Amino acid sequence: MNLVEALLQALEERGAGEIFGIPGDFALPFFRIVEESGRLPLFTLSHEPAVGFAADAAARLRGTLGVAAVTYGAGAFNLVNAVAGAYAEKSPVVVISGAPGTREGRSGLLLHHQGKTLDTQYRVFAEITCAQARLDDAASAPAEIARVLDAAAAQSRPVYLEIPRDMVGVEIGSVPPPRRPPCDAEAVAACADAIMARLASATQPVLMVDVEVRRFGLEARVAELARRLAVPVVTSFMGRGLLAGADAPLAGTYLGVAGDPALADLVEGSDALVLLGVILCDTNFGVSAGRLDLRRTVQALDGQVAMGFHVWPGIPLPELVDALLQRARPLGATRGPAMRPAAPRGLVADEAPIGPMDIARGINDLFDRHGPMPIAADTGDCLFTAMDIEHTDLVAPGYYAGMGFGVPAGIGAQLATGRRTLILVGDGAFQMTGWELGNCRRLGIDPLVIVFNNRSWEMLRAFQPQSRFNDLDDWRFAEAAAALGGSGRRVATRRELAEALEEAAAARGGFRLVEAMIPRGVVSATLERFVEGVQRLQGPR
C-alpha cells in the first residue's frame, strides 16, 4: 500500500467520513490518489478558510475526525484561522498539507509558496495543533501517522501532517490500528467516588455540559447520568444544542446575566456544580454576575479533573462518565424540564418590520411543522438569536467567535450527516464566505440559509454605537442567489418572512436563501443583555 492509501485507511478506521480540500501543485499527487482510491469522498470548495470550517463542522457533528487537505504555503496559511478556531473549540481536524519533495527542498532555490523558510509552515501549525509529523521517511511513516491521528482522537484537537509530494506513492507498512491512551482505572474510581461524595452532600447539585461531551460522543451517557442522579443539567453557551432530543432533565443554557435569571440562580447558587467538558472561557462565564466561584466547582476537561484545590491527572472524560454511571443514584429533586422555558413560537405574519426574535419564532414554528434541522450559525446576532431557537444540533464558533464559519460549516454539516442544514449568518459574515454556496449544486446539497441583513456590523455597534465604520452597504444577497445556483427571496415584513420560510422549507434541490432585512440598531434581547452584562462587569472604559 502506498503512503496516501495507508493514510486514508487509517483515517477511515478512526471515523473520518470525507476530505474537504483545495489542491495545488505540491498536493496534486495526493489529491490524485485520494480521487482514484475512492476510499473517502473528496469535496472541494473555493477558499481554504471554508475548507477548514467545513472539516471542523463535520468533526463536531459526527463526533469523529474532520479532514482538511491543502497545498503548501498559499493554501495552508489560508487555513490557519479556521484551525486556530478548531483548536480553541476542541474540534479534531486533521490538516494534510502537500509540500515540496525531499530532493527539491535541497535544490538551493527559494521555492514558490515558501513563506520564510521551508520549515515555517510546520512551526506555524505546531502552535495550533496538538501533534504534527512530516512524512518524509517510509520506515517511520506508519507509526507517525498512528501517533498523530490517535492524538487528535484522544485530545479532540487539530493535528498536522505534511507530505512531501515525492513521498505519496512510496510503499509503506500498514498503520497500527486506533489506540486510546491507557488510564489508571483505580484513579478514575477514586475520582468518581470523590465526585459522588461531593454531589451527595450538596443541597443544589447541577451538571453543566459543553464541547467535550459532544466530541467524545458522550451525550447519551451524560443524559442517562443526569437521569440517574436526578439532578438538573444545563449547557454552557458553547454547549448549546447538546442533549437536544435526549431524555434528560435539561434546564436550558447558562448565559449568566444575559440569560434566564432563574437558570442563572440555579447555576450560580449551586454548591456542587460539575462541569463536564466545559471550556472555562469568557463567552461561557464572562457574563456571570461574579457569584460563580469556579474554585467550588468540579471541572472535568482536557483529561484531568479539578475539584476545589485538588487536581486529578489522567482522568479521561469517557472513563469518568462511565465510572459515575456505575455509582449514580437519585440525589435530588430534578428541577430540569419544569425550568426550561418553551422556545418562543407564533411568528405574527403582519406588515411589521422584522426583528431577530421574529426569525427565532419563525424557525421554531417551522421546526414544529417540518421537524428540527441541524443549525450552523456564524458569529454575530444570529448566534445570540439561536439561543431562542428550540434545542437542536448546533455548530457555531461560540468561544473563538471567528466570522465566516456559518456557510462553510453548514455545507460541511450537510455533506457529513446527509441532513438538510439551516444556516444562520449575518450580512458581514456572508460577505466573507457566503459565496461558498456556489458549490452547493456541484456538491448536491440544498441548505436553507437565513441572512440577517442589517447592513451593519451590528454586534460591534452594540458595543460602540458612535462608530460609523460599522455601517455596511446593502449587497442585495437574494438577487445573487440564482447566479450561484440557488434561489433567494428578500423579505422586509414578518408576513413575507413567514411566507419565505415556508416556501424554502417546502422546496428541495438547490440552496434556498432568505434575506431578512432587519433595521439597523435592532438586536436580540440576548445580545443586548450580553453587551450590558459585559460592560457592567468590565466597568467604565
Ligand SMILES: Cc1ncc(Cc2c([C@H](C)O)sc(CCOP(=O)(O)OP(=O)(O)O)c2C)c(N)n1
Ligand atoms: C474573521 C473576523 N473578523 C472580525 C471579527 C470581529 C467582529 C465580531 C466579534 C465581536 O469579534 S462581530 C462583527 C460584526 C458581525 O457582523 P454581521 O456578520 O453582519 O453580524 P451582526 O450584524 O449580527 O453583528 C465583527 C466584524 C470577527 N469576529 N471575525
Ligand SMILES: [Mg+2]
Ligand atoms: Mg450585520
